[in-house]
Amino acid sequence: MTHAPSKSAAASESSCGSDSPSSGNSQTRYIITVALATYFFWISLYLYVPVLPLHAQDLGANLEMVGIIIASYAIGQLLLRIPIGVGSDIVGRKPFAVGALILSALGAMWLALSPDAWSLFAARTLTGVAAAGWVAISVLFASYYPAGNTSRAMAIIMSVNTLSLVTATFIGGIVAEYFGNLSTFYGAAGIGFAGALLLLSAPEPKIVAVKKYSISTLVGxxxxxxxxxxSAIAITLQFVTFGVNFGFLPIHAENLGASKSEIGYITTAGLLAAVGGTAVSAWVSKRWGPTTAVMVAGLATLFSLVVMTITTDLMTLGALQAFNGFGRGMMNTVLISMALASAPVAIRATAMGSYQALYAIGMLLGPAASGPIAAAFGIEMVFWAAAASTVVGGAIALIKPLPR
Structure with a gap:
């Protein structure tokens, strides 16, 4: 078997840069540059999310087709996150990271130019391929930090991720309200290209120590x-996120009389609350254990989904979305921490890629199943299906409690 060098393993063993002050200043500049590029990356992928289901309907998509279009975002991530993770370990992260931003921009332009629902499906699939590059971007950012500061690096880049989603969904609804749906797609394209240019200006840190990488590493x-x-619990979480929050919740809100900007506010409420869930997750997990944290998060999500089926007030819907977001933020943080803890430091990049690829199954199944459910039984039934998925995730956590 041919063995290739693993850069992620090396990154975990060595610090980047030299000890000179100028080098330290350069590292800080590159960290800021990559963080800003990451901010642009997620805005380019989510600026149009609040209006995408509505735009699909404008192009003639029925509820089942809307679900298929939303689900297509997961295809590239399901198929490519592991290969991108492995490829980034072998040849470097920057090429994949820059490519992800370019594909995000091209996908957004294609969404704007799509004449029908199936073209929209293909364009959304391309943006999913771009999103698969998150593995390379996050590991590239961490590589600017010494090995002992990896946790701090990931905390910072995940905060950038959350902030960008809040910005994108908040502004996206307002932009669509005043300038039309297409403006969000073109805006996302411009931001994606700008992010790619930013990333090109940041050199990838030189790797000093090198270990061997083999197929058995991935299999293990x-x-x-x-x-x-x-990963199984995360699948149920992503089922809810993409079936409801980024799927049929905007349509449900519009049916209740929400404007496009109000839909953006409701989506943003969930993301802002997710920040709170993320913030308290470590404390809850440390005090009562990760299983308890997952159960608390699951109960918050379950409660919000059940009550969403009967509420007709937009303010209440926004409050429930915040409750839902808090639960999702807490659960997501606990699960990603457990995924990282499941592997030795030297191969945690591969573990992250594998975890993200596996939970993409939920990103695919959520909207793909929700479309036919909404068409056959009504949108409210989508919330009940998501509630059932949440119960399954809780059961997985309870059957064999997660280790502290």
Whole structure:
């Protein structure tokens, strides 16, 4: 078997840059540059999310087709996140990171120019391929930090991720309200290209120590029981996120009389609350254990989904979305921490890629199943299906409690 060098393993063993002050200043500049590019990356992928289901309907898509279009975002992530993770370990992260931003921009332009629902499906699939590059971008950002500061690096880049989603969904609804749906797609394209140019200006840190990477490394990660368990729970979480929050909730809100800007506010409420869930997740997990944290998060999500089926007031819907977001933020943080803990430091990039690829199953199944459910039984039934998925995730956590 041919062995290729693993850069992620090396990054975990060595600090980047030299000890000179100028080098330190350069590292800080590159960290800021990559963080800003990451901010642009997620805005380019989510600026149009609040109006995408509505735009699909404008192009003639029925509810079932809307679900298929939303689900297409997961195809590239399901198929490519592991190969991108492995490829980034072998040849470097920057090429994949820059490519992700360019594809995001091209996908947004294609969404704007799509004449029908199936073209929209293909364009959204391309943006999913772009999103698969998140593995490379996040590991590239962490590589600017010494090995001992990896946790801090990931905390910072995840905060950038959350902030960008809040910005995108908040502004996206307002932009669509005043300038039309297409403006969000073109805006996302411009932001994506700008992010790619930014990233080109930041050199990838030189790797000093090198270990060997083999196919058995990946196989070993994919057979890890803890990783498989937290991935299974994450699948149920993504089912809810993409079936409801980024799927049929905007249509449900519009049916209740919400404007496009109000839909953006409702979506933003959930993302802002997710920040709170993320903030308290470590404290809850440390005090009562990760299983309890997952159960608390699951109960918050379950409550919001059930009550959403009967509310007709937009303010109440926004409050419930915030409750839902708090639960999702807490659960997502606990699960990603457990996924990282499932592997040795040297191969955690591969573990992250594997975890993200596995939970993409939920990103695909959520909207793909919700479309036919909404068409056959009404949108309210989508919330009940998501509630059932949440119960399944809680059961997985309870059957064999997660280790502290």
């Amino acid at each position: 990660i994919l057979k890890t029981p803890l990783l498989l368990r937290v």
